Amino acid sequence: MTNQAETNSKAQAEPTVARNAFGDVAPALADYTDRILFGEVWARPGLSPRERSLITVASLVALYRGNELPFHLGKALDNGVSRDELIELITHLAFYSGWPTASTALAVARQVFASRDA
Secondary structure, three states: OOOHHHHHHHHOOOHHHHHHOOOOOOOHHHHHHHHHHHHOOOOOOOOHHHHHHHHHHHHHHHHOOOHHHHHHHHHHOOOOOOOHHHHHHHHHHHHHHHHHHHHHHHHHHHHHHHHHOO
């Protein structure tokens, strides 16, 4: 039987998106991202992972956060959001967050979709 320290040690050794992206320069932030954001916040009851993905993608598009968008578009697809729904979300946001945010998000979506089709 493993104890909590062994479980934590194994989890810390596994590469994650956060660890790969910035764990070398900010290991504490990578740990908080893995444990708190994805381990606790995304696991809370009240919203499904699909709903959380829609909210997150909409926020990233509206805030013009292109660096985080590819990961979260992929996560949205993994959580059951369709490509058509993502495109509709981006189209809808063009009227609220502006054409530059929407056109940038569409270019990112095109890349994410193409990488999934390859």
